[in-house]
Amino acid sequence: MRMYDAIVIGARCSGASTAMLLARQGHRVLVVDRSTFPSDVISTHFLWPHGMSYLNRWGVLDQVLAVTPAQTTIKVVNDGIPLTGSVPVDLLREYFRDLHGDDTGVVQSYASIRRRVLDQILVEAAAKAGAEVRTGFAVRELIRDGDRVVGIRGRTADGQTVEERARIVIGADGRNSFVARTLDLPKYDERPKCTFAYWSYFSGFDLGPAQLHRRGRLASAVVPTNFEQNMVLVWGPSEWSREFRRDVAGNFQRALDFVAPEVGEVVRTEGTREERIYGTLDQAGFLRPLHGPGWVLVGDAECFKDQCTAIGMTHAFRDAELVAAALGRWLRGEVPVDEAMAGYESRRRSQNAAAYYDYVCTLAEMRPYRHDELQLFVALRGNQQETDRFIATHGDVAPVSEFFQASNLFLLNDAAKESSAGHAIFDDFAATSRSYQQNLFA
Ligand SMILES: Cc1cc2nc3c(=O)[nH]c(=O)nc-3n(C[C@H](O)[C@H](O)[C@H](O)COP(=O)(O)OP(=O)(O)OC[C@H]3O[C@@H](n4cnc5c(N)ncnc54)[C@H](O)[C@@H]3O)c2cc1C
Structure with missing residues (x-):
């Protein structure tokens, strides 16, 4: 043998x-x-x-x-607060040097x-x-x-x-x-709380680089993929999945319209769904x-x-x-x-x-963002370097512990006090807050 x-x-x-x-x-x-x-x-x-x-x-x-x-730029919108940035090349190089001892082949x-x-x-x-x-x-x-x-x-x-x-x-x-x-x-280290996720593939529109939206306890993503199609995804807390499943196609569009109304509109009016809606309830x-x-x-x-x-x-x-x-x-x-x-x-x-691992599993609980977290996103809007570092942290290029360390948050929050005044989040804030409590699909 x-x-x-x-x-x-x-x-x-x-x-x-x-x-x-x-x-x-x-x-x-x-x-x-x-x-x-x-x-x-x-x-x-x-x-x-x-x-x-x-x-x-x-x-x-x-x-x-x-x-x-x-693409290189990503748009991340948390409860109406938009951030756009890219993972910085120097952080990518650092990642490869730390983990593999060399930084050959890095692309952004x-x-x-x-x-x-x-x-x-x-x-x-x-x-x-x-x-x-x-x-x-x-x-x-x-x-x-x-x-x-x-x-x-x-x-x-x-x-x-x-x-x-x-x-x-x-x-x-x-x-x-x-x-x-x-x-x-x-x-x-099992983490039973997770998201349900439903997605499909749409042709007929081009929304540019990837967009990730989060509102209340729901989220959506639109990313261009192969065959001139877009992968469109919605996700939310697993405890809402049973109700979501009762009308997958209807709730898919309902979730999109709630989380990212402008994306929901494009998908509804210009998009052609090319495949069935795929889903998973256990992650x-x-x-x-x-x-x-x-x-x-x-x-x-x-x-x-x-x-x-x-x-x-x-x-x-x-x-x-x-x-x-x-x-x-x-x-x-x-x-x-x-x-x-x-x-x-x-x-x-x-x-x-x-x-x-802890960061992902905690996010997957889809708890509403706290006020200080929303303040942080507002503060990042004036600071491209830290926005890029946040995106790199979210994607596990830069260490979670460094971005979220107290001294960094303190500096950012200080800046937030000046930049957050009068920042418009969703007009219908009452609906966003209701969604913290209520299953939107019930
Ligand atoms: C809903 C959802 C969305 C996701 N989205 C993303 C994303 O956007 N980006 C991302 O990076 N990751 C994403 N992931 C995670 C990603 O899909 C997995 O991390 C990745 O597929 C893991 O790769 P793998 O090779 O370890 O395992 P798998 O891709 O699961 O491959 C395992 C292979 O093993 C084979 N196999 C199993 N048992 C046997 C056997 N007994 N004999 C022979 N063959 C066997 C299977 O046939 C299979 O082909 C997502 C996961 C889920 C559930």
Whole structure:
């Protein structure tokens, strides 16, 4: 039987990327997925500039940009307070130097890339790098030697049962990870409060760069994507989801009209919906152990969190680069496996990573913004540098703890006192405040 250096289960953002990076180092890699490609997966597929930078570092960004629109500025409107900015290049460089030791390939643009486009490019890049790719292959068992995972048993598309062995098995198999379930890995730091999200694809209008709107306990996003369409998304607190679901199409438009009336108007009068409305009700966050004897987890398998900051794919790329670097050192015989995995773990379990996980999970509760938070957004309007830093913080480029540290907020709030006077938020403020209390879809 052929012995691989690594078997990767899952061939999307985390799996195909990890397989590609390990194969480029010259290792023998098998990557399997029960899906066939091109295909979509439940995702609204927004990629932050550091996500795009990973693609550029790996030499596949041009392929993406050939078919996908990209921009640098983002408009964020919180309870009627508009902010426009971009993730600063110097913060992107700092991010890569801190996490990966070099800042090659940094780009400032973001994009919304359909998964049927992106995942196909990644699978092809893995194959081109020399990884053996088997799609339509469902892993049914992990082969163990004592407590060590040493291989997989699975079924091919034509119904054959196949067994393969490797020095390490990488679970890149998503939030319902087969590897995690089979090994009975616990979930911890679970965050049951999350958002419901519904989205679809519309042609017929061009609203420019991405817009994110939040009003009361609801939010919406409009981002140009492939095939000259726009991804239009609404989300809100999961405790409102049952009522929302009673009339998905009606409530989708109702939510848009409430959160961003001008966007709702364009979608209603100029937009043609090209696909059905997709939705998800459960995005409860959790962490799982990162590694053990003969196995390691990457991407959603190890850490799942709500879509409200659109970060999972970028994090999957981050994990791929970190784990491939760590495993490469071990596979080349430079360090023992424990030392390699401890290096991966220390980067993945940093204070910054924990703070960002908490930031996402707290936002996902969709609590109304407090007065001091709204004041902060007003203060940012006069300060482009801090607006850009806020956007970078929201996208996990800059550390949450630095932007939200008391001294920074104090300075900004001081400035807010001067700039907030007379700032117009929604005319119908009473409706916004009512929405803090009442389920709009009840
Ligand atoms: C509603 C929603 C919106 C989102 N929007 C965004 C966004 O805008 N931006 C963003 O960055 N992230 C977003 N995310 C998160 C993002 O989709 C995930 O973080 C990302 O897909 C994780 O990639 P992954 O490779 O780890 O897992 P996945 O993409 O889930 O891929 C796992 C793969 O493993 C395969 N697999 C599983 N079990 C087996 C098995 N037993 N045998 C063989 N193959 C197997 C599956 O077929 C699948 O192809 C969103 C998530 C949700 C739910």
